[in-house]
Every structure is written in C-alpha cells, then in structure tokens.
Amino acid sequence: MNVIPAAEQPLRSLWKRHRVYRRRFILAVTMSTINKVADVVPELLIGAAVDVVVRGDASFVGEILGVESRYSQLGWLAAIxxxxxxxxxxxQYVADVLWRGLAQGVEHDLRVEAYDHAQHLDMSWHESRPSGSTLATLNDDVNQLERFLDIGAPAIIQTFLNVVLVGAVFALSSWTLxxxxxxxxxxxVVGSLVFQRRLEPLYDRVREAVSDLSSALSANLAGIATIKAFTAEDRERDRIAAVSTAYRTANTDAIRSSAAFVPLVRMAILAGFTCTLLxxxxxxxxxxxxxxxxxxLVFMTQRLLWPLTDVATVLDLYQRGRASTQRILxxxxxxxxxxxxxxxLAKPVQGRIELRGVRAGYADGPxxxxxxxxxxxxxxxxxxVGTTGAGKSTLLRLVLRFDDPRAGTIELDGTDIRDLDWDSLRGSMAYVAQDVYMFAGTIADNIAYGRPDAxxxxxxxxxxxxxxxxFIDATADGFDSWVGERGVTLSGGQRQRLALARAxxxxxxxxVLDEATSAVDNETEAAIQRSLRVATAGCTAxxxxxxxxxxxxxxxxxxxxxxxxxxxxxxDDLIAADGAYAALWRVQTGELALDEPSA
Structure with a gap:
C-alpha cells in the first residue's frame, strides 16, 4: 500500500488536490478578515467615547470631525x-456561508472520489481488510475533515487576524505594553507545538479504534442470524463493549491531553492582562x-488573549482532521x-475464451x-467441476478479471483480457455468484440492475x-415487492433465481455461473436447466x-x-473413462453405496 510521504502534510496535499475550491477559500478568508476588522473597531469606539467624556472639546473625535459638542461627538460614534x-x-453571514459551503463541497468531492477509487481497487484488496474499516474512512473520517474545515480552519484564521490587528493597535499606542x-x-505557541506532537499519536489511535469499532459493528449486523442461531448475543455484546471501551479510552486519553492545555493558556492570559492593567x-x-x-488597550488585551482559550479546541479539531485526512489520502x-x-472488441462479442499456461494464486500464497x-x-x-479447493471459483475470478494470473494469458475473442476495457470484458459478461447479493429495492430493480433501461x-x-x-407473483406486490438489504426477505433459492434473472x-x-442453482430444489433446478438451455443457445456459458x-x-x-x-x-465420455469424474458421479448418484460391501 502506498502512503503519503512524511514530508507531505495531509492538509497541504488536500490544498493541492482541490484547486477548484481555492477561489471560495480566498473569498472566505477575505470575508473573515473584514469581519475581524469590524469586530475590533467597537473597542476603538469605546476608547473614543471615553476620550470624549473625559476631554470634551479637545477629544480626538472632536479634532478629527471638527465637532465641538460632546453630544454630537457621541452621536457620530453611535452612528459609526x-x-x-x-x-x-x-x-459574518457571508463568511459562514462560504466556509460551510467549502467544507460541504470538499467533503462531498472527497467522499465520492475515495468511494470511486475504492470500488475500482481489486477484489483481493477488499477481501484482505474488514469492510467496516473502509466504511469508517469513507464516512467518519470524511465527516471529521468537514468539521475541521467548517469550524477549525475559520477559527485559526480569525485568531491569526486577531493577533495582527490588536498588535497593530498596541504598536501604535505603546511599545512597552x-x-x-x-x-x-x-x-x-510553544505549548501548542508541544501538545500537537503529543496529540498526534493519540488521535492516530482514536482513528484506529473507531475503525475497529465500525468493522466490528458492521460484521456483527451482517452476521446477526448466526449470532442468534448460536445464542451468542451476550458474548457479542461483551465483545462490542470491549471494542467500544478501547475507543472510549483512546478518546479519553486524547481529550485529557487536549484539555490540559487550557489551564496553561489561562495562566498566560492572566499574566498579559495583569501587565496591561498595571x-x-x-x-x-x-x-x-x-x-x-x-x-x-485594556479591552484589546482581553480581545487579544481570551480567544486563545479556544486554541485547545481548535488544536483538537486540527489533529482529528489531520489524522482523518491522512487516512483518506x-x-x-x-x-x-x-x-x-x-x-x-467489435460488437457483438463472440465469446470465445482461451486460457494458455495460466498460473494463479492469492497474495503471497502458493x-x-x-x-x-x-x-x-x-x-x-x-x-x-472438481472437489473443494480444486480451483474452480479461482478460474472464474480470472475470467472475470477480478484477479490477474501470475503467468500465462486469458483471451476473449483472441484478445488478452488485460488489454480490454471494462465494457468489452465485463460489459459482455453476466455473472451469478455463489453468494448472491441483493440490493435494497424492488424485485424489478434488482433484476434490472445490470440493464437499467430494460x-x-x-x-x-x-x-x-x-x-x-x-414466487414473484405470489408476493404481495409482485415485481414491485420490496427486497430488504442483502435480500434478507428472500430465501436462498429465491435470491439465486433473481440473480439468474438479472444475468x-x-x-x-x-x-458465468458459480454454483448458480445450489440453493434450489430439484424440481426448480430442472426448470432452470430447461430455461438455461434455451437462454444460453446464443452465448458462451x-x-x-x-x-x-x-x-x-x-x-x-x-x-x-x-x-x-x-x-x-x-x-458420457468421462463416465466411460471411469476416472475422477466417474468417481464423483457415483458418489452423487448413490452408486458407490451399492458397490460397498455390507457390514
């Protein structure tokens, strides 16, 4: 697996990837700057008002506006x-809309991009990791990034602008203060950097823990029938509780370290405010x-330092967003x-399949x-055909190009399937898996999944x-009957027949059929076989x-x-040869039992 280089900060990589949002970002920063300037001006107006009350006609406002009456001066200040x-x-309104739109846009684009990339990854990658881990990245991690962009990024910019603007006022007033x-x-700042280094591994552990929790929950909900059948509810509850406790502990450690930063900030604020006051x-x-x-200056000191109490919260959002962005990237x-x-391939595809010297396996296995x-x-x-583990399903995976062979070639109509685009290869095929998957929707929707315009x-x-x-006509709404997620409202045989209809x-x-009638009874199987002989008359099977x-x-x-x-x-040839196939046939038809000597 490739990872983002250590020198490449996740958020910097995000900036490079999403150039389309740079204009919105610049507008958001501009509006935040205007908002912060407008936010600082009232403190200046308070000082001007105090100056008017104390100095009267000789006040700064009177000299600037050329107004002698203190009442008029205060009126002008009120109007300003x-x-x-x-x-x-x-x-503030425009900045909020821009920042939230930016956060939602990046969240949407990144989730869709990450999902699209994930679905194009090879099957072995998906099979080597829990589905809950991928789900946590596509959902929870993207949400964490959105929260940082919505709240954390504006807070960082506002804090920076606050320091610059208030610093300018202090510089013009008193270099000593x-x-x-x-x-x-x-x-x-130094404390923030120290805490950031401390928080980074803590939030990495938080992300790992939430991934483990998501994987456990996803797996258990998918296997709820097995849990019930083996009365394992209490055991699984305890297991989920243990995983959830690990997540809570990881979060608590991160929160405890983050919260410890607030007292440090408050003491620093107290020192600065006391200096200005005295x-x-x-x-x-x-x-x-x-x-x-x-x-x-007294008001400005509070305006300068008090927002820094939120540094811990902003730092928390930053670290969560950074860790999540790292996982997404x-x-x-x-x-x-x-x-x-x-x-x-030229249409129509003929369907000739040829395997030459094919050697294949999984990962680093034999x-x-x-x-x-x-x-x-x-x-x-x-x-x-063959016994379990003979390589039957592996061969189908190679033909569908879920995996590539380690050696040899597989050709469709004389062309190496590695050279074909997906429409020529999988677009000309239909597949019925042994483990049938139904999507939440109607029966008609599921049949038409591979051909939505039917x-x-x-x-x-x-x-x-x-x-x-x-069986479809026997349901309440026929083809419009709702099929639950994964087809849970249907029997195994019904799911297989719908998958066959879809193909x-x-x-x-x-x-391509992988045990496509294994879950149906003998009568239904015979009916399907009769239909298949007609349906496959013009295609390769x-x-x-x-x-x-x-x-x-x-x-x-x-x-x-x-x-x-x-x-x-x-x-007939294989039965006459009396080899491995004939032996399997005798076992399945019961002839072997007749040949065995009685006890």
Missing part, C-alpha cells in the same frame, strides 16, 4: 458603531497615556493493480492453479427464464457446479484436481 455592526453581521501584552503568545494604569497616572487609549494512494485496458490450458469455443456451454416485459421474461415468476436480462455474450446433474448436458466438462486439468470431455 451602527454601520460597523451591520458590516460585522453581514460579513505591546511587549508585555504579547509575552504570553510565544508561551501559547503598566497602562501607571502610565495614565503619570500622564504618559490618555485615559481613552488606556480603555482601548492513504486510501486514495492505494494503487489499482488490476487496471482496465484500452482495447475495444499457486492455486498450475499451468492451466482450457478453451471454450464461442456459443458452447462448458462446465468446471422494459417491464423484458424483466418479466427474464424472471420467467430463471423460474422465478411463480439473463443482460443478454450477455458470456454467462462457463459453469462451475457441485451437483454434476446440472452440467451433464454441457458441451464439455473440465475436471480440476489441485489446480490442474485432470480430464475433460462430455458426460
């Missing part, structure tokens, strides 16, 4: 204050500082090891398939061909079957043993 408040309120009032800031007051008593300006950095090709040679002429039905008549015809029409509706050039009776009419049967072709031929 109204304008400033209107500007502050309007800029500037020095003492700003003394706490380096302490707070030193500024003594300057006024000596006549070195005007009373109005002293009032401004790490997901996006995972390479697609089974990329689409660029070659487009080979599952060894130097396999196999040809399926266009329009024929070929079956793959008419109702075509959907019904596919259901008829898959021997599913009878047949696509009118594929190649039909590659069928993995455990029950040999379902494939006895295949044009050729390939018998796999430990990843190699042990024998091949028609059903």
């Amino acid at each position: 204050n109204v304008v400033v408040w209107i500007i502050e309120s309007a800029s 500037l020095l003492f009032a700003f003394t706490p800031i380096p302490v707070i 030193l500024g007051g003594w300057a006024v008593l000596r006549g070195d500082l005007e009373v109005g300006l002293y009032s401004v 790490t997901l996006l950095a995972v390479p697609i090891t089974v990329p689409a090709g660029t070659t487009v 080979d599952v398939i060894h130097d396999l040679d196999l040809v399926v002429p266009a329009g024929e039905t070929h079956a793959i 008419t109702r008549a075509e959907i019904e015809a596919a259901a008829e061909a898959a021997a599913a029409r009878d 047949l509706l696509r009118e594929p050039s190649v039909l 590659l069928v993995v079957a455990h029950r040999l009776s379902t494939v006895r009419h295949a044009h050729r049967i390939w018998v796999l043993d430990a990843g190699r072709v042990a024998e091949s031929g028609t059903h």
Whole structure:
C-alpha cells in the first residue's frame, strides 16, 4: 500500500488536490478578515467615547470631525458603531456561508472520489481488510475533515487576524505594553507545538479504534442470524463493549491531553492582562497615556488573549482532521493493480475464451492453479467441476478479471483480457455468484440492475427464464415487492433465481455461473436447466457446479484436481473413462453405496 510521504502534510496535499475550491477559500478568508476588522473597531469606539467624556472639546473625535459638542461627538460614534455592526453581521453571514459551503463541497468531492477509487481497487484488496474499516474512512473520517474545515480552519484564521490587528493597535499606542501584552503568545505557541506532537499519536489511535469499532459493528449486523442461531448475543455484546471501551479510552486519553492545555493558556492570559492593567494604569497616572487609549488597550488585551482559550479546541479539531485526512489520502494512494485496458472488441462479442499456461494464486500464497490450458469455443456451454479447493471459483475470478494470473494469458475473442476495457470484458459478461447479493429495492430493480433501461416485459421474461415468476407473483406486490438489504426477505433459492434473472436480462455474450442453482430444489433446478438451455443457445456459458446433474448436458466438462486439468470431455465420455469424474458421479448418484460391501 502506498502512503503519503512524511514530508507531505495531509492538509497541504488536500490544498493541492482541490484547486477548484481555492477561489471560495480566498473569498472566505477575505470575508473573515473584514469581519475581524469590524469586530475590533467597537473597542476603538469605546476608547473614543471615553476620550470624549473625559476631554470634551479637545477629544480626538472632536479634532478629527471638527465637532465641538460632546453630544454630537457621541452621536457620530453611535452612528459609526451602527454601520460597523451591520458590516460585522453581514460579513459574518457571508463568511459562514462560504466556509460551510467549502467544507460541504470538499467533503462531498472527497467522499465520492475515495468511494470511486475504492470500488475500482481489486477484489483481493477488499477481501484482505474488514469492510467496516473502509466504511469508517469513507464516512467518519470524511465527516471529521468537514468539521475541521467548517469550524477549525475559520477559527485559526480569525485568531491569526486577531493577533495582527490588536498588535497593530498596541504598536501604535505603546511599545512597552505591546511587549508585555504579547509575552504570553510565544508561551501559547510553544505549548501548542508541544501538545500537537503529543496529540498526534493519540488521535492516530482514536482513528484506529473507531475503525475497529465500525468493522466490528458492521460484521456483527451482517452476521446477526448466526449470532442468534448460536445464542451468542451476550458474548457479542461483551465483545462490542470491549471494542467500544478501547475507543472510549483512546478518546479519553486524547481529550485529557487536549484539555490540559487550557489551564496553561489561562495562566498566560492572566499574566498579559495583569501587565496591561498595571503598566497602562501607571502610565495614565503619570500622564504618559490618555485615559481613552488606556480603555482601548485594556479591552484589546482581553480581545487579544481570551480567544486563545479556544486554541485547545481548535488544536483538537486540527489533529482529528489531520489524522482523518491522512487516512483518506492513504486510501486514495492505494494503487489499482488490476487496471482496465484500452482495447475495444467489435460488437457483438463472440465469446470465445482461451486460457494458455495460466498460473494463479492469492497474495503471497502458493499457486492455486498450475499451468492451466482450457478453451471454450464461442456459443458452447462448458462446465468446471472438481472437489473443494480444486480451483474452480479461482478460474472464474480470472475470467472475470477480478484477479490477474501470475503467468500465462486469458483471451476473449483472441484478445488478452488485460488489454480490454471494462465494457468489452465485463460489459459482455453476466455473472451469478455463489453468494448472491441483493440490493435494497424492488424485485424489478434488482433484476434490472445490470440493464437499467430494460422494459417491464423484458424483466418479466427474464424472471420467467430463471423460474422465478411463480414466487414473484405470489408476493404481495409482485415485481414491485420490496427486497430488504442483502435480500434478507428472500430465501436462498429465491435470491439465486433473481440473480439468474438479472444475468439473463443482460443478454450477455458470456454467462458465468458459480454454483448458480445450489440453493434450489430439484424440481426448480430442472426448470432452470430447461430455461438455461434455451437462454444460453446464443452465448458462451462457463459453469462451475457441485451437483454434476446440472452440467451433464454441457458441451464439455473440465475436471480440476489441485489446480490442474485432470480430464475433460462430455458426460458420457468421462463416465466411460471411469476416472475422477466417474468417481464423483457415483458418489452423487448413490452408486458407490451399492458397490460397498455390507457390514
């Protein structure tokens, strides 16, 4: 797995990726700047008002405006204050809209980009990690980033602007007070950096813990029937409680460290405020500082330092956002090891499949398939049989290009499937898996999943061909009946028939079936076989079957043993050869039992 280089900060990488939002970001910063300037002006107006009351006609306002009456001077200040408040309120509204729009936009784009990348990753990647871990990245991590962009980023900018603007006022008023009032800031900055380094591994652990919790919850909800069947509710509750406790502990450790920063900030604020109060007051008593300006500096000191109490909260948001962004970008950095090709097959695809010297396995494990040679002429039905672990499903995965072989080639219509685009390869195929998946929706929606533009008549015809029409008509709403998530409202056999209808509706050039009738009864299986012989008359079919009776009419049967072709031929040829296939046939038909000596 690729990771983001250590030198590349996650948020900096985010800035580079989402250039489309830079204009909005600049506008948001501009409005926050206007808002902060307008937010500081009322303190200046308070000082000016105090100056008017104390000095009268000789006040700063009187000299600037050329107004002698103190009542008029205060009236002008009040009018200016109204304008400033209107500007502050309007800029705050616009800034909030811009920041929240920015946060929502980045959240949306990043979630869609991460999901799209995840669904293009090869099957082995998905199978090697809990689905809850990916879900936590796509959901919780993206939400954490959105919260930082919505709250944390504006707070950082506002704090920076506050320091600059208040510092300018202090610099124009008294360099001595500037020095003492700003003394706490380096302490707070250094403390922030120290706490940031301390918080970073803590929030990494928080993200790992929430991923573990999400994975556990997702797995348990998917396996709820097994939990109930084995009366494991109490045991699973305790297991979830343990995982949740680990998450709570990780969060508590991070919060405790983050919260410890607040007292440090408060003590620094107390020191700065006390310096302004005493030193500024003594300057006024000596006549070195005007009373109005002293009032401004006292208010400004609080305005400068008090927002720094939120540094801990902002730091918390930053670390959570940073850790989440790192996980999202790490997901996006995972390479697609089974990329689409660029070659487009001429339509219609004939469906000839040829495997030459194919060797394949999983991850770093041993080979599952060894130097396999196999040809399926266009329009024929070929079956793959063998004992458990012989490599039957692995072969189908290679044909569908869920995985690539370690050696050898697989061709469709004479072209290496690694060179084909997905529309030419998978777009010309239909697949019925052993573990059928149904999406939440209607029966008609699920049948039409591979061909959304199909008419109702075509959907019904596919259901008829898959021997599913009878049970569909028996439901309350027929084809409009709602199918629960994963098809939980249906039996295993019903799900298989709907999956078969979904495949047949696509009118594929190649039909790939992996134990497609294993969950149906003998009568339904016979009906499906009759329909399949008609439905597959114009296409190539590659069928993995455990029950040999379902494939006895295949044009050729390939018998796999430990990843190699042990024998091949028609059903009658293989029975006559009296090899591995004949032995399997005798076991399934009960002939072996008749040959065994009685006890």
